[in-house]
Structures are given as structure tokens and as C-alpha cells.
Amino acid sequence: MAALLYESINSQEEKLDVGLDWHDEPEIIYFKNGHYKLMLNLKEYDITDECFCIVNSGVIRKLESLDEKGVEYSIRVKLEDLCFKNDSDPVNEALIYPLLKGSIRFNEFITVSDFGFLQVLRSFNDMVRRYREFGKKSNTNSVSVRKYELDSVADQLMIKADLLHVIALIYSFGMIEDKEITDTEKQVKAIKDSIIFIREHYKEKLYIRNLSELTGLNEQYFIRFFGSVTGVSPLDYINRYRVEQAARLLKDTDTHVYEIAEECGFHNIGNFIKIFRSVTGETPHKFRKRFGKED
Incomplete structure (x- = not known):
């Protein structure tokens, strides 16, 4: 399975509170609305406007909602599932393998003022609709978070195509960079x-x-x-x-x-x-x- 969708809708009963952790695969987070405090590799961000955040693989992250109205979606991407069978495929060589090795990484934020935001949003929303219409919904340990997964091969193939499209858009708009070693x-x-x-x-x-x-x-x-x-x-x-x-x-x-x-x-x-x-x-x-x- 290339990815699962997590949907967070805050309420008076519970607000999103994701403890400090990291993953071996990148995660695309869409902040639709609300106020959030996000930490990426020890640096804190105050999220108040609609935007995408891409948490690169291995990056420590911590996320907390600061109000009761926020809506947030996240998709963790298994890059291995997006590789093409031919190891020498130019997409593998130029993009997928370097992302897997960590020699290049996604830009951390895509905001409404960035070229390509609307295109990425359209593809992301297509995935959200597919998960919500055809996916199997289950609860998580948090009242505010629901998980969706797709059983149909056709739906999984559609999600793979959408993920590749999103990554292609990010790449084409110059939102991938060389990894820098920082203090x-x-x-x-x-x-x-x-x-x-x-x-x-x-x-x-x-x-x-x-x-x-x-x-x-x-x-x-x-x-x-x-x-x-x-x-x-x-x-x-x-x-x-x-x-x-x-x-x-x-x-x-x-x-x-x-x-x-x-x-x-x-x-x-x-x-x-x-x-x-x-x-x-x-x-x-x-x-x-x-x-x-x-x-």
C-alpha cells in the first residue's frame, strides 16, 4: 500500500496533539485551517494559514493544535512503492533514489503564494475525496484523528498515480533541494x-x-x-x-x-x-x- 490518509478534525472534546517522533518515509501534511504549533528538527513554526508541510524522512516532528476549529490531513508516502521496476529508470535515478538516500529533500513548506500550490492542492484533494468515498475508515488512539485505507486495487493504483503527480508537480516547480548539513x-x-x-x-x-x-x-x-x-x-x-x-x-x-x-x-x-x-x-x-x- 503506497499510503494511508489521516484526517484530524479538532473538537471541544479533543484537539490534535502528536508527540515527538520521526518516520522513515516523508509525510505530506495539509493544514486546511486552524492554528497549529509545529516543530521540525528542533525548529518551531506557528501555522495559522492554509499551507502544505512536507516532513522529510528522518525529520523529528511534533505537532499540536492550538484551537478547536482546525482541520488537517496527512499522507505518509512509501517511496519504495513508487519506484519503477527498471532500476536504471531516469525517474528512479534522478528523483526517487536520491529522496530515499536523503541526498535531496522536499522543501518543507508550500504556501498559497507559491507557484504550484493550487495544482498540488487539486491533486491532494482528489486523493482525500477518494479515501473518504471509497476508503475503509477506522479510529486511532486519538478521538480527533481518523485513518482511511483503500482495499481496491483500482483505488490504490489511482492513489499511486496521484502521489506521483504531486511529486512531479513539486519537482517541476523547483520545490526539491539538496540536503544541507546544519549545526x-x-x-x-x-x-x-x-x-x-x-x-x-x-x-x-x-x-x-x-x-x-x-x-x-x-x-x-x-x-x-x-x-x-x-x-x-x-x-x-x-x-x-x-x-x-x-x-x-x-x-x-x-x-x-x-x-x-x-x-x-x-x-x-x-x-x-x-x-x-x-x-x-x-x-x-x-x-x-x-x-x-x-x-
């Missing part, structure tokens, strides 16, 4: 390395000094730096990630609560219950009951 690359790498380490070792005992040594930063500076980027301290991030994994197990398995606590890096059941409640607003037992499961 923030080291900082981005430090954040990525520490988050990857947490995700791979959250079941074990983790110490902040392990993370600071990994990134080559002074421990106190690392704590301040991590907090300024993620919005939480390293310890809070570790606990939230552990709770996220525990919530998944509570929902999807019949494993006892104390075993889940141990599995997710909590070696004291009382501490697990306290932290789980502080993050989710309810105890593990109450959370599990919502899904019809008992201990």
Missing part, C-alpha cells in the same frame, strides 16, 4: 539516539547518565536539552513510554497486572499503579475493565 544535526541525532535507546531498553533499569553518556552531553545539560525539545524530562518520557506499552498489554492480553508491570520496567507494583494513574488518569485495573477484561 542542529548533532542535536537531532542526540535526541533520536536517546529515544531509540529508551524504546529498546525500557524493560530494564534506566539511568539518566546512560543517556547522557550515549549522546556525549553533560548530564545536567542533557536533562535541560531533552526537556526543551520533548516538553518532558527524560524520566517522565521513560515512564510515559512504559505506561504506553503497559496500556497496550492491558488492553490486548490477559496477562496479570503485576506481570505487565514487571514486563514494562516497573519493579514495584505500587509505583506502577501510581505512575500509570498519573499518566492516564485511572488505575491499571480500571483501564482494563473498560475493555471488558478482568485480572
Whole structure:
């Protein structure tokens, strides 16, 4: 499948809040309206006008809606699915492979004042209509976000064609550039390395000094730096990630609560219950009951 569509419509019940993360494939985000705070590779942007943002592969991003009226769509593009069979195809050589390797990248923003905006918007809207008319809709972990996927081969082929058309438009209007190495690359790498380490070792005992040594930063500076980027301290991030994994197990398995606590890096059941409640607003037992499961 070349891409999935995510639709976010804010409401009084919930506003879009996408935590810090990154993906191996580029993502096209269309801000139709609303007010958003967007961070790309540690640089913050205030989004108040209609525009496209293209998050290049590997770029750290964080997104938050600041009002209750915003509508936003995003499509993550699997470039491998858009490659042509012939490896020596000029499109592969000149565009797709360099994008995959990261030697070139999309411009981050396409605004209404840019040449090509309307053409890109028409093709993007065609994709949105196809997903909404023929796609299978499902909920996500966020009340404000819905996911659409297409089962029909014909529809998937149409989306592939539309994605290639959008990329061709972006390329033809000069909205692809050589990748530049900036001073923030080291900082981005430090954040990525520490988050990857947490995700791979959250079941074990983790110490902040392990993370600071990994990134080559002074421990106190690392704590301040991590907090300024993620919005939480390293310890809070570790606990939230552990709770996220525990919530998944509570929902999807019949494993006892104390075993889940141990599995997710909590070696004291009382501490697990306290932290789980502080993050989710309810105890593990109450959370599990919502899904019809008992201990």
C-alpha cells in the first residue's frame, strides 16, 4: 500500500496533539485551517494559514493544535512503492533514489503564494475525496484523528498515480533541494539516539547518565536539552513510554497486572499503579475493565 490518509478534525472534546517522533518515509501534511504549533528538527513554526508541510524522512516532528476549529490531513508516502521496476529508470535515478538516500529533500513548506500550490492542492484533494468515498475508515488512539485505507486495487493504483503527480508537480516547480548539513544535526541525532535507546531498553533499569553518556552531553545539560525539545524530562518520557506499552498489554492480553508491570520496567507494583494513574488518569485495573477484561 503506497499510503494511508489521516484526517484530524479538532473538537471541544479533543484537539490534535502528536508527540515527538520521526518516520522513515516523508509525510505530506495539509493544514486546511486552524492554528497549529509545529516543530521540525528542533525548529518551531506557528501555522495559522492554509499551507502544505512536507516532513522529510528522518525529520523529528511534533505537532499540536492550538484551537478547536482546525482541520488537517496527512499522507505518509512509501517511496519504495513508487519506484519503477527498471532500476536504471531516469525517474528512479534522478528523483526517487536520491529522496530515499536523503541526498535531496522536499522543501518543507508550500504556501498559497507559491507557484504550484493550487495544482498540488487539486491533486491532494482528489486523493482525500477518494479515501473518504471509497476508503475503509477506522479510529486511532486519538478521538480527533481518523485513518482511511483503500482495499481496491483500482483505488490504490489511482492513489499511486496521484502521489506521483504531486511529486512531479513539486519537482517541476523547483520545490526539491539538496540536503544541507546544519549545526542542529548533532542535536537531532542526540535526541533520536536517546529515544531509540529508551524504546529498546525500557524493560530494564534506566539511568539518566546512560543517556547522557550515549549522546556525549553533560548530564545536567542533557536533562535541560531533552526537556526543551520533548516538553518532558527524560524520566517522565521513560515512564510515559512504559505506561504506553503497559496500556497496550492491558488492553490486548490477559496477562496479570503485576506481570505487565514487571514486563514494562516497573519493579514495584505500587509505583506502577501510581505512575500509570498519573499518566492516564485511572488505575491499571480500571483501564482494563473498560475493555471488558478482568485480572
